[in-house]
Amino acid sequence: MKHIIAAVATLLALGAMFVVYQSDKEVNKMGEISKMIAKSQVKVNLGNNAPVVQQQTQTEAVSNEEIEKEQAKKKKELDEKLNALKSKAGNMAAFKVSSLYKQKCSSCHGVNGGGIIGPKLLGKSAEEVHQALTDFKSGKRKNYVMYGLLSKMDEAQLKSLSDEIGSFEQKLKAYQQQ
Ligand code: HEC
Numbered sequence: 001m002k003h004i005i006a007a008v009a010t011l012l013a014l015g016a017m018f019v020v021y022q023s024d025k026e027v028n029k030m031g032e033i034s035k036m037i038a039k040s041q042v043k044v045n046l047g048n049n050a051p052v053v054q055q056q057t058q059t060e061a062v063s064n065e066e067i068e069k070e071q072a073k074k075k076k077e078l079d080e081k082l083n084a085l086k087s088k089a090g091n092m093a094a095f096k097v098s099s100l101y102k103q104k105c106s107s108c109h110g111v112n113g114g115g116i117i118g119p120k121l122l123g124k125s126a127e128e129v130h131q132a133l134t135d136f137k138s139g140k141r142k143n144y145v146m147y148g149l150l151s152k153m154d155e156a157q158l159k160s161l162s163d164e165i166g167s168f169e170q171k172l173k174a175y176q177q178q
Contacts, residue, residue, distance in 0.1 A: 095171040098164055100157065104149060113168040118145075126166025133158045 093111045102111070108118035115121065121129065135141035137150040137158070150158065 094175040095168075098160070101161060101164055105161070108145075112172060113165055121165050122168045122172065124165060126163045129165045130158065130162035133162060 095112060097106065097111065105118075105121075108116055109121050110116050113121035113124075124132075132141065133146075133150055136143055136146035137153070139147060153161075
């Protein structure tokens with residue numbers, strides 16, 4: 001009987017040990033699982049970090065693009081201002097003209113005869129201009145605009161305008177040599 005009790009006790013003890021061993025294993029498993037979870041969290045964190053880094057480079061790229069756009073815009077504005085100044089300079093008188101020419105002729109032929117709507121007068125001789133004006137006025141050369149303008153002018157005005165326009169080229173050369 002004692003032997004039987006001893007055997008049962010041993011069995012129980014063994015059983016208990018087994019249970020303890022098993023639960024130890026469980027604990028280990030739990031430990032491993034939590035390690036795995038921790039690892040996966042690290043991975044997840046890394047996964048989150050990577051796009052953040054990418055996003056940063058993207059925002060940098062965008063801001064560079066914006067800076068370039070801004071610079072291009074400013075350059076365009078400057079170029080436009082420069083062009084405006086240039087065309088203003090192109091319309092600016094290089095030499096003084098009579099008030100008659102300025103008032104009656106410059107709007108179409110340019111402040112210095114460079115030509116706008118009307119043809120370029122710069123480089124024409126006084127004789128050429130006088131012939132043209134006479135022909136316009138007489139109607140030999142038909143141009144409604146020039147006829148209308150010249151019909152109210154006398155020969156003295158035609159002559160002085162012709163002489164003046166004939167001197168434009170020399171005046172421009174003198175100005176350019178300054
Ligand atoms: C409203 C615009 C206008 C005005 C203002 C004007 N012209 Fe003209 N002019 C023209 C046009 C357009 C022609 C070209 C006509 C043609 O060839 O048939 C022309 C032609 C001429 C020509 C002949 C040029 C050539 O190549 O044969 C002379 C010279 C001339 N103009 C002088 C004058 C004078 C001087 C004045 C000021 C009194 C004047 N024009 C005012 C528009 C104008």
